[in-house]
Amino acid sequence: MTDRLGFGVDIGGSGMKAAIVDLVTGELASERIRIPTPKPATPPAMAAVAAELVRSHGWTASIGVGFPGIVRHGVMHSAANLDPSWVGVDADTVFTAACGVDVAMVNDADAAGLAEMRWGAGRDVDGVVLVLTFGTGIGSGLFVDGTLVPNTELGHLELDGRDAEVHAAASAREREGISWKQWAPRVERYLRHLEMLFSPDLFIVGGGASKSAEKWLPRLALETPIVPAAMANNAGIAGAALVARHAGI
Ligand code: BGC
Numbered sequence: 394m395t396d397r398l399g400f401g402v403d404i405g406g407s408g409m410k411a412a413i414v415d416l417v418t419g420e421l422a423s424e425r426i427r428i429p430t431p432k433p434a435t436p437p438a439m440a441a442v443a444a445e446l447v448r449s450h451g452w453t454a455s456i457g458v459g460f461p462g463i464v465r466h467g468v469m470h471s472a473a474n475l476d477p478s479w480v481g482v483d484a485d486t487v488f489t490a491a492c493g494v495d496v497a498m499v500n501d502a503d504a505a506g507l508a509e510m511r512w513g514a515g516r517d518v519d520g521v522v523l524v525l526t527f528g529t530g531i532g533s534g535l536f537v538d539g540t541l542v543p544n545t546e547l548g549h550l551e552l553d554g555r556d557a558e559v560h561a562a563a564s565a566r567e568r569e570g571i572s573w574k575q576w577a578p579r580v581e582r583y584l585r586h587l588e589m590l591f592s593p594d595l596f597i598v599g600g601g602a603s604k605s606a607e608k609w610l611p612r613l614a615l616e617t618p619i620v621p622a623a624m625a626n627n628a629g630i631a632g633a634a635l636v637a638r639h640a641g642i
Contacts, residue, residue: 397415397416397417398413398414398415398416398422399413399414399416399454399455399456399457399634399635399637399638400412400413400414400447400450400452400454400455400456400457400634400637401414401456401457401458401459401504401629401630401631401632401633401634401635401637402443402446402447402456402457402458402459402630402633403459403501403504403505403629403630403633404430404439404443404458404459404460404461404475404501405430405461405501405528405529405629406430406434406461406474406475406528406529406530406564407429407430407528407529408427408428408429408430409427409428409429409430409439409442409443409446410425410426410427410446410626410629410630411425411426411443411446411447411450411630412424412425412426412450412627412630413450413452413634414630414631414634414635416634416635416638418512419508419511419512419513419624419631419635420627420631421627421630421631423450425627425630426446426449426450428442428445428446430442430475433476434472434475434476434479435476435478435479436476436478436479436482436484436487437487439475440487440488440490440491440492441491443458443488443491443492444491444492444493447492447493447494452494453494454494454495455494455495455496455497455637455638455640456488456492456494456495456496456497456633456634456637457496457497457498457499457504457632457633457634457635457636457637457638457640458484458488458496458497458498458499458633459499459500459501459503459504459505459629459630459632459633459636460472460484460498460499460500460501461473461474461475461500461501461502461529461530461532462475462479462480462500463500463544463546464484464498464499464500464544465544466485467483467484467485467486467496467498468481468482468483468484468485469481469482469484470544471546473530473548473549473558474529474530484498485497485498495637496637497633497636497637497639497640499543499632499633499636500532500534500543500544501526501532501629501633502524502525502526502532502533502534502629503534503541503543503544503632504534504628504629504631504632504633504635504636505524505526505532505534505599505600505622505624505628505629505632506522506524506533506534506535506536506541506597506628506632507534507541507632507635507636508624508627508628508629508631508632508635509524509534509597509599509622509623509624509628509632510522510524510536510539510541511632511635512623512624512631513597513622513623513624513628514595514597514620514621514622514623515536515595515597518539518594518595519538519539519594520537520538520593520594520595521535521536521537521591521592521593521594521595522535522536522593522594522595522596522597523535523536523547523587523591523593523595523596523597524536524597524598524599524622525547525584525587525596525597525598525599525600526598526599526600526603526622526629527561527562527563527580527598527599527600527601527602527603528562528563528564528600528601528602529562529563529564530548530558530562530564531547531548531557531558531561531562531583531600532548532600533545533546533547533548535547535591547587548562550583550586550587552582552583552586553582557583557586560579560583561576561579561580561582561583563600563601563602565579566602573605573608573609573612574609574612576609577609577612577613578612580609580613581612581613581614581615584596584613584615584617584619585615588615588616588617593617594617594618595617595618595619595620596615596617596618596619596620597619597620597621597622598610598619598620598621598622599621599622599624599625599626599628600622600626601626603621603622603625603626604625604626606621
């Protein structure tokens with residue numbers, strides 16, 4: 394049984410979430426624990442929270458960590474919604490030292506995308522699939538015939554003279570106190586731009602805003618089929634666990 398289990402941590406701008414994952418079904422095999430992301434979100438503060446998440450699940454094997462920034466070979470190259478002191482930090486080493494287990498790092502949206510492609514709305518879908526997460530920022534996972542193109546960071550496309558996520562992330566709706574109806578055209582404008590750039594076959598939308606997909610998804614006029622993420626907010630955890638398993642650590 395333990396052979397089919399993994400452990401994933403999903404780091405967001407507002408919460409750090411973790412659970413044991415059944416790697417055959419993609420379902421959570423434990424309670425999902427969420428601890429608010431420390432403020433400031435520095436490496437030592439966040440490493441301590443990750444260690445607490447691992448400890449509280451009694452987990453002792455390798456873990457995957459989805460992180461909201463560009464991650465290359467375990468090193469952070471950006472951290473837009475966290476403390477800037479992350480840039481240049483070997484997050485793999487920091488989390489390994491704090492948690493006392495082997496760690497595989499992955500971008501959070503790439504992790505969510507991998508889970509959706511394996512178990513969720515992108516299962517068996519070929520062609521160009523864009524998985525987008527609408528939360529504190531906008532995360533993107535680009536797949537070509539099921540293969541991930543990592544670290545695309547499409548939330549930071551410059552659109553109408555500004556960083557797209559500042560205007561169209563779910564956090565912008567909350568920050569500005571606007572309705573789903575008022576927010577939807579921003580998402581549509583953004584997705585239309587992505588259609589022009591990538592000619593995708595499918596959009597999958599996840600992140601916090603996907604919990605209320607019925608309030609805004611039907612308002613979007615697009616050429617590309619668009620579906621809500623099937624794994625809701627658990628995709629990031631499940632995908633991170635999957636990455637750790639594939640890293641063979
Ligand atoms: C970060 C991405 C992340 C996204 C969603 C963006 O601000 O740059 O790395 O995937 O937020 O969390």
